[in-house]
Amino acid sequence: MLNTYDFPEFAYVQSEEQKTGNPVRHTVIVVGAGPVGLTAALDFAAQGLNVVVLDDNNTVSVGSRAVCYAKRPLEIWDRLGVGARMIDKGVGWKLGRVFLRDEEVYTFDLLPEDGHKIPAFINLQQYYLEEYMVEACEKSPHIDLRWKHKVVSLHQHDDHVELAVETPDGIFTMEAGWLLACDGANSDVRRMVGAEFTGQFFQDRFLIADIVMKADFPTERWFWFDPDFHRGQSALLHKQSDDVWRLDFQLGWDSDPEVEKRPENIIPRVKAMIGDDVEFELEWASVYQFACRRIDQFRHGRVLFAGDAAHQVSPFGARGANTGVQDIDNLSWKLAAVVKGDAPLALLDTYHGERAYAADDNLLNSTRSTDFITPKNGASKRFRNAVLSLAKTAPFARPLVNSGRLSTPTPYLDSPLNTPDDGEWNGKMRPGTCAADAPISVDGRPGWFLDLLTGGFALLALGVAAEPVDAGAFSPKLIALGTDFDDPDGLVSTRYDAGGGALYLIRPDQHVAARWRNFDAEAVKAAISRATAGAIR
Amino acid sequence: MSLTFEPNIESPDDFYELLTDAQRDLSDEDANDMNARLVLILANQVGSLADLKMAIEAAK
Numbered sequence: 016m017l018n019t020y021d022f023p024e025f026a027y028v029q030s031e032e033q034k035t036g037n038p039v040r041h042t043v044i045v046v047g048a049g050p051v052g053l054t055a056a057l058d059f060a061a062q063g064l065n066v067v068v069l070d071d072n073n074t075v076s077v078g079s080r081a082v083c084y085a086k087r088p089l090e091i092w093d094r095l096g097v098g099a100r101m102i103d104k105g106v107g108w109k110l111g112r113v114f115l116r117d118e119e120v121y122t123f124d125l126l127p128e129d130g131h132k133i134p135a136f137i138n139l140q141q142y143y144l145e146e147y148m149v150e151a152c153e154k155s156p157h158i159d160l161r162w163k164h165k166v167v168s169l170h171q172h173d174d175h176v177e178l179a180v181e182t183p184d185g186i187f188t189m190e191a192g193w194l195l196a197c198d199g200a201n202s203d204v205r206r207m208v209g210a211e212f213t214g215q216f217f218q219d220r221f222l223i224a225d226i227v228m229k230a231d232f233p234t235e236r237w238f239w240f241d242p243d244f245h246r247g248q249s250a251l252l253h254k255q256s257d258d259v260w261r262l263d264f265q266l267g268w269d270s271d272p273e274v275e276k277r278p279e280n281i282i283p284r285v286k287a288m289i290g291d292d293v294e295f296e297l298e299w300a301s302v303y304q305f306a307c308r309r310i311d312q313f314r315h316g317r318v319l320f321a322g323d324a325a326h327q328v329s330p331f332g333a334r335g336a337n338t339g340v341q342d343i344d345n346l347s348w349k350l351a352a353v354v355k356g357d358a359p360l361a362l363l364d365t366y367h368g369e370r371a372y373a374a375d376d377n378l379l380n381s382t383r384s385t386d387f388i389t390p391k392n393g394a395s396k397r398f399r400n401a402v403l404s405l406a407k408t409a410p411f412a413r414p415l416v417n418s419g420r421l422s423t424p425t426p427y428l429d430s431p432l433n434t435p436d437d438g439e440w441n442g443k444m445r446p447g448t449c450a451a452d453a454p455i456s457v458d459g460r461p462g463w464f465l466d467l468l469t470g471g472f473a474l475l476a477l478g479v480a481a482e483p484v485d486a487g488a489f490s491p492k493l494i495a496l497g498t499d500f501d502d503p504d505g506l507v508s509t510r511y512d513a514g515g516g517a518l519y520l521i522r523p524d525q526h527v528a529a530r531w532r533n534f535d536a537e538a539v540k541a542a543i544s545r546a547t548a549g550a551i552r
Numbered sequence: 553m554s555l556t557f558e559p560n561i562e563s564p565d566d567f568y569e570l571l572t573d574a575q576r577d578l579s580d581e582d583a584n585d586m587n588a589r590l591v592l593i594l595a596n597q598v599g600s601l602a603d604l605k606m607a608i609e610a611a612k
C-alpha cells in the first residue's frame with residue numbers, strides 16, 4: 016500500500032476484566048482512537064482523570080484523510096505535549112492560488128501575524144498525527160488504550176453506562192461513569208442512543224488521491240475551477256510531508272465511484288494535472304461523497320459526543336479534525352470538574368451550548384464553500400462562473416471566490432459562561448474568545464504567553480495590582496506582568512488592550528471569561544461562579 | 553436604508569438602450585452570463601448587505 020509509511024500494528028491485549036468477567040466501573044471511557052478520541056485521552060489525563068480508550072481497529076488512520084491543521088488545534092496539541100513533533104514533521108504553508116481554466120485569478124496569503132509560537136497552518140498526513148498521539152498515550156499512566164475493542168451495544172443507567180464490547184476473545188461487559196463517543200461520522204454509539212444526525216448531502220463525488228513525487232511545485236494550495244486538464248470540474252493540489260501530495264478531483268454526481276477508483280483511470284487524470292513527464296507513484300486513492308451534518312445534542316444522558324460523531328463537514332476548509340480537537344479543549348475541564356464533584360451538571364450542558372454553536376459555524380462555512388464548488392443549479396453555476404471570470408481583473412470579486420474558508424476558532428461570544436464587558440475595550444480579546452499568544456520573557460529567558468496558561472483558571476494582571484482570589488477548586492493562578500513575566504515586545508499589552516491596565520479571567524481552555532480595568536476580588540469570584548455554571552458561591 | 557425605488561437612473565431611455573443593445577447579438581446563454589456579471593458589479597456598487605437583501609426580495 017503506502018510506500019512512504021509503515022502502518023504500525025498495535026497489540027491487542029485481553030483485559031483483566033474480560034478474563035475474569037468482573038466489570039470494573041471506569042471513570043471515563045472514550046470510544047474511538049481517531050484524532051479526536053486520542054486528543055480526549057491526552058487532555059483527560061492532563062486533567063488527572065483515568066481514561067480507557069476503545070478502538071475497533073489496531074492501527075492509525077488508513078487512506079487519504081486529513082491534511083491541514085490550523086493554529087488553534089496545534090496550540091491544544093502543544094499544550095498536551097505533542098504539537099512540536101507534528102510541526103517538525105509537517106509542512107508549513109501560507110499561500111493559496113485559485114485558477115480558472117489555466118489562468119490564475121486570485122492568490123490568498125494567510126498572512127500569519129508575527130509573534131505567535133504556532134504557525135497558521137501545517138500539512139501532515141493524518142496517520143502521523145495519530146501515531147504521535149498514540150505514543151504519547153502509551154507513556155501516560157492515566158491512559159489505557161485497548162485495540163480491537165468494538166462497542167456493540169450500550170445501556171444507560173442513572174449514574175453510569177453499561178457497554179457490550181467485542182474483542183477477538185468474545186463479548187464482555189464494561190461500565191463507565193461517562194462515555195465519550197469519538198467513533199467518527201458513522202458513529203455506532205450515536206445510533207445506539209437514538210440521536211438524530213441531520214443536515215445536507217452534496218450531490219457530487221470527489222476522487223482523492225495521494226501520490227509520491229519529487230517535483231518542484233511550490234508548497235502552496237492550488238485550486239482550479241474548470242481546469243483545462245479536467246474540464247467542467249474542480250481540482251486541488253497540496254503538499255504533505257515525505258514528498259506526498261494530495262490531489263483532489265471533482266467528478267460530478269453521475270460518475271461511477273468503482274470505475275473512478277481504478278488505477279488505469281486515475282493515472283491519466285494525475286498526468287493531465289502534473290504533466291506527462293513528472294514521475295510519480297500512486298499511494299492511495301478513494302472516492303468520497305461529502306455531507307454537512309450535526310447531532311441534535313452533544314450530551315445524551317451520560318454519553319457525550321465529539322468530533323465527526325457529533326458533526327461532519329465537507330473537507331473544503333479543513334474543519335473536521337480541527338474543530339473536533341476544539342470540542343475536546345472545551346469538554347475536558349468541564350467533565351473533570353463534574354467528575355470530581357467540583358461543578359454541577361449544568362457546566363457540562365454548556366459543552367453542547369458552546370460547541371454546537373461552533374459546529375453550526377463550521378457547517379455554515381463548509382456548506383457555503385461546497386455550494387460554491389458544487390453549485391446546486393444552473394443559476395448558481397452561472398453566478399459562480401461570473402465571480403470567477405470577474406475575479407481576474409476586478410478585485411471586488413475576489414473575496415467572493417470560495418474554494419474553502421480555512422478553519423479558525425469560533426468565539427463563544429454569546430456564551431452564558433462569559434461575564435459581559437463593562438466599559439470600552441479595543442482589540443479581539445472579547446469574552447468567549449480564545450486567548451491570543453505573544454512572545455514574553457520569564458526571568459530574562461524568551462518564552463510564549465500561552466505556555467503560562469496551563470491547568471486551571473488564570474487571572475492575568477497587566478498593570479493592575481491584583482491579589483490571589485480564593486475560589487475553592489477553581490482558584491485562579493495569578494499571572495502578573497512584571498512579576499511572573501515580562502512583555503519585551505509589548506505585544507501582550509497590545510493584544511490585550513492593556514494600555515490603561517487590564518485584568519483578565521481566563522478559563523482552563525484558554526478562553527477569556529471576563530475582564531476588568533481594576534481588581535475587585537468579589538467581581539472575580541462572581542465571574543468564576545458564572546464561568547463554572549455556579550460551582551462556587 | 554439607502555435603496556431607492558423612486559426614479560434614480562440618470563437617463564432611463566439611454567440606459568435601457570445601452571442594456572438591450574449590449575445583448576442584441578448574444579445568445580440567451582451569453583446574455584445570461586453577462587447579466588450575472590452585471591448583477592455582481594452592481595451589487596458591489598450597492599455594498600450594504602441590508603440594501604442587497606431588500607433588492608433581492610424586491611426582485612423575487
Ligand SMILES: Cc1cc2nc3c(=O)[nH]c(=O)nc-3n(C[C@H](O)[C@H](O)[C@H](O)COP(=O)(O)OP(=O)(O)OC[C@H]3O[C@@H](n4cnc5c(N)ncnc54)[C@H](O)[C@@H]3O)c2cc1C
Pocket residue numbers: 046047048049050051052069070071072076079080081082083084141164165166167197198199200202203204223303321322323324330333334335336337338339
Ligand atoms: C478526504 C478528506 C480530507 C480531510 N481533510 C481534513 C483536513 O485537512 N483537516 C481536518 O481537520 N480534517 C480533515 N478531514 C476530516 C478528518 O479526517 C476527520 O474530521 C477526523 O478524522 C475525525 O476524527 P474523529 O476522531 O472524530 O473520527 P475518526 O477519525 O473517524 O475516528 C473514529 C475511530 O473510531 C473507531 N470506531 C468506530 N466505531 C467504533 C466502535 N463501535 N467501537 C470502537 N471503535 C470504533 C474507528 O476505528 C476510528 O479509529 C478530512 C476528511 C476527508 C475524508
